[in-house]
Amino acid sequence: MSSPPPKLNLELFILTGGLYPRRVMIYLHEKGLLPPLDPPSSSPPNLPTTPKPVQNSYFNLKVTPCSQKGLTMIAPGKPPGSLPILKIAEGRFIKQSVAIIFYLEELLSPSSPLSSPNPKNLEFKSMRGETAEEKARNLEVLGLADEATSLFGLACHKGSAMFVLLEETDAKASRLALEGCEKALGVLERDYYGDDLRFLESRTEGRDGDMEVEVTIADIILFTLLQFAQIMYKKDLSASHPGLKRFYEAFGKRESARRRKHPEGRYCIFGRIPRYEEFSSSEIVKGVKYI
Numbered sequence: 314m315s316s317p318p319p320k321l322n323l324e325l326f327i328l329t330g331g332l333y334p335r336r337v338m339i340y341l342h343e344k345g346l347l348p349p350l351d352p353p354s355s356s357p358p359n360l361p362t363t364p365k366p367v368q369n370s371y372f373n374l375k376v377t378p379c380s381q382k383g384l385t386m387i388a389p390g391k392p393p394g395s396l397p398i399l400k401i402a403e404g405r406f407i408k409q410s411v412a413i414i415f416y417l418e419e420l421l422s423p424s425s426p427l428s429s430p431n432p433k434n435l436e437f438k439s440m441r442g443e444t445a446e447e448k449a450r451n452l453e454v455l456g457l458a459d460e461a462t463s464l465f466g467l468a469c470h471k472g473s474a475m476f477v478l479l480e481e482t483d484a485k486a487s488r489l490a491l492e493g494c495e496k497a498l499g500v501l502e503r504d505y506y507g508d509d510l511r512f513l514e515s516r517t518e519g520r521d522g523d524m525e526v527e528v529t530i531a532d533i534i535l536f537t538l539l540q541f542a543q544i545m546y547k548k549d550l551s552a553s554h555p556g557l558k559r560f561y562e563a564f565g566k567r568e569s570a571r572r573r574k575h576p577e578g579r580y581c582i583f584g585r586i587p588r589y590e591e592f593s594s595s596e597i598v599k600g601v602k603y604i
Contacts, residue, residue, distance in 0.1 A: 342569035454531035464494035506556035512563035
């Protein structure tokens, strides 16, 4: 009998509270690989703090929050690049959030070499779908949600006072990007979430008291966008989409979606910004041209 393959030692570099790292952290929690958060406090909506290392039968995963030096994210062993970054071996990295999630999903699949000595791996239900149609549908929704995220990010960068000292702003580009984002969300509402009944309040409870729902990777990508827009910019992207609104409100009650307090108690991802550091969150929003 062949010996089982050695466990992988992985390291995930994140920016605490960052949009794209949050995709991976919610995914890990939905897979049951992160411990529950502390009981919710009465404080305002918060962002996540440093998680504990992930240990399971398939791989060891160290989660390393990075600190900021100017606009550079730094941590021992972190390579150049934006976050999240997954170190899979010495000198080998995966640097895109969706690719990281797909990589971890593959490690946890029954067909993975890591699963062969451990039948418990079958407990991990695929979040990409089981059939060819389910997998294709997941990719359809994921692509639209990722497109909406990129366009919303562009709208923020080109139309927000938060970025005026960092790059050239452009009101027209911001408006057009936001229109593209709304168009992608409209397709998601019309073709996928408008009649999606998975997140109805009547559903039974599952792990961690969550509603028993087969969450997909695409759901995570969409939710992180809607939550980030609400927290950072007080922008409700689901306001004119009843299906997305139902989805967002229901997913927001899940254990994986809970947030903890940011160490600095602020929502500004660049820390102290000259000329804007005295602004409150609402005042920053007033400086946004079209968002």
